[in-house]
Amino acid sequence: MSTGVDSAREGRIVVLCIGNPQRGDDAAGRAVARALRALRVAVEIIEEEGEATRVLARLEGADVAYIVDACVFGAKPGEICRFDVSTGPLPRVAFGASTHGFGLAEALELARALGALPPRCIVYAIEGEIFDIGAPMSPAVAAAVAVVADRLRADILGG
Secondary structure (H helix, E strand, O other): OOOOHHHHHHHHEEEEEOOOOOOOOHHHHHHHHHHHHHOOOOOOEEEEOOOOHHHHHOOOOOOOOEEEEEEEOOOOOOOOOEEOOOOOOHHHEEEEOOOOOOOOHHHHHHHHOOOOOOOOEEEEEEEEEOOOHHHHOOHHHHHHHHHHHHHHHHHHOOO
């Protein structure tokens, strides 16, 4: 299936969708993975709970990586931020603490230090509100999922 992406130019593209589906808004990344699959975006879509060594392993050999995760940076629930971590670190205030243990910011900086950070690495962060075990995703975050999937599709297709 063609995506409109020049695969010789782009190389291996991964979309790493992080989250715990049992913890309310923390499921946002996993929901984006399902939405991307429904849009039939022909790239490697990976779902993970976010443990640091698994994140590093999933990024290995990628030329382009898009990462989706819920975060808490003091914005309105459902607000979306896009960070180009190819050019600098993630703000630790938003990603330092994690329901996954070692935070995403630390995992990406470790990848950078090891020379394993993909040359192009973009993080989509969705501001979460509810992270309780067994809680459903909040309406604001659920609405943001479709927006992030559409933005990722446009990024991947170069539009």
